[in-house]
Amino acid sequence: PFRAALGPLAEQCPRLGALFRGERPPVEQPTLVTPRKRNLDTPASVAKRLKVEARGKVELSQADAARVDSGAAKVKLNAHVKRMADTVDADWHDSYEETSEMLHEWLNDCGEYVQNVLRVGVEGGAGFGECHDVLKQVADTWSNICAIPFRGDPQDDLGEGEGYTFDGRDGDEDDKDDESICVHSVEEMLDFAWPSLLARAAADASVPDGALMQMIVDAGDHGVQAPHLRPKVALEKLGVPGSVRARLQLGHGRLAELAERRNDLEALPSTAKKHRMRRCIDRRFDGPKHLRTRNYSSDSDSEGGPRGCSVM
Numbered sequence: 001p002f003r004a005a006l007g008p009l010a011e012q013c014p015r016l017g018a019l020f021r022g023e024r025p026p027v028e029q030p031t032l033v034t035p036r037k038r039n040l041d042t043p044a045s046v047a048k049r050l051k052v053e054a055r056g057k058v059e060l061s062q063a064d065a066a067r068v069d070s071g072a073a074k075v076k077l078n079a080h081v082k083r084m085a086d087t088v089d090a091d092w093h094d095s096y097e098e099t100s101e102m103l104h105e106w107l108n109d110c111g112e113y114v115q116n117v118l119r120v121g122v123e124g125g126a127g128f129g130e131c132h133d134v135l136k137q138v139a140d141t142w143s144n145i146c147a148i149p150f151r152g153d154p155q156d157d158l159g160e161g162e163g164y165t166f167d168g169r170d171g172d173e174d175d176k177d178d179e180s181i182c183v184h185s186v187e188e189m190l191d192f193a194w195p196s197l198l199a200r201a202a203a204d205a206s207v208p209d210g211a212l213m214q215m216i217v218d219a220g221d222h223g224v225q226a227p228h229l230r231p232k233v234a235l236e237k238l239g240v241p242g243s244v245r246a247r248l249q250l251g252h253g254r255l256a257e258l259a260e261r262r263n264d265l266e267a268l269p270s271t272a273k274k275h276r277m278r279r280c281i282d283r284r285f286d287g288p289k290h291l292r293t294r295n296y297s298s299d300s301d302s303e304g305g306p307r308g309c310s311v312m
Contacts, residue, residue, distance in 0.1 A: 111164030
């Protein structure tokens with residue numbers, strides 16, 4: 001019976017059959033594992049590639065690299081978003097004053113990063129890819145904020161505040177009102193900062209067409225209308241020197257030529273993230289009772305109404 005059972009088993013497993021017969025088992029060929037191809041169209045891969053291809057001729061100094069560190073910008077700006085989301089989740093009904101202050105703190109930090117992009121990327125002509133990624137982080141956090149179910153409208157809260165002022169006079173108080181720009185949203189910032197950065201990069205011959213076209217697509221996908229065109233804001237009010245403005249004019253010419261290659265632009269990947277709207281929880285009445293903002297006693301006849309509901 002054993003030998004009868006060994007026959008079919010040896011046919012299925014030659015190595016086992018050879019061991020039972022006292023023979024040297026056959027050498028099995030190792031299985032070759034085909035490595036997975038890396039997806040070069042993911043947002044992280046595209047951003048990494050642009051940081052290399054769009055460096056520019058000017059070497060980025062250590063101090064300027066810290067100013068336009070997109071990784072640090074991502075962490076800092078998203079920390080504001082998390083605080084706002086947690087605050088709204090904890091008390092949707094009564095947290096609007098706190099979240100309004102948080103929105104203005106976030107806008108000020110965005111303004112500081114955009115100001116750094118103007119100084120390092122536009123004026124200095126260095127680190128175009130890194131500056132480009134910083135602007136993407138600014139736009140992405142605003143998109144993430146719009147997915148928070150605030151009780152009010154965050155755009156209205158920002159519009160009623162002091163806003164962020166871009167002062168082009170570097171501290172000179174003379175004619176300050178004429179030489180500054182006050183904005184109340186990141187859309188306003190990006191509408192003049194992103195086209196200026198693209199034009200400055202286009203004026204640099206070391207930046208290839210492919211990188212510029214991807215940057216045009218990124219800016220458009222993140223909400224900038226016609227990023228290849230000149231911004232409507234007077235750049236001298238942002239402190240951009242005349243020599244740099246002349247280079248921007250040359251860069252806009254190159255961008256206009258690239259914008260005509262629509263088929264090539266449409267074939268490029270999108271790096272814009274889509275944030276799902278968060279659930280709105282009114283913790284006066286919904287959610288776990290230990291997290292609610294009202295007390296519920298077991299006495300249904302109490303003065304607080306049904307089940308003794310009273311405001312904490």
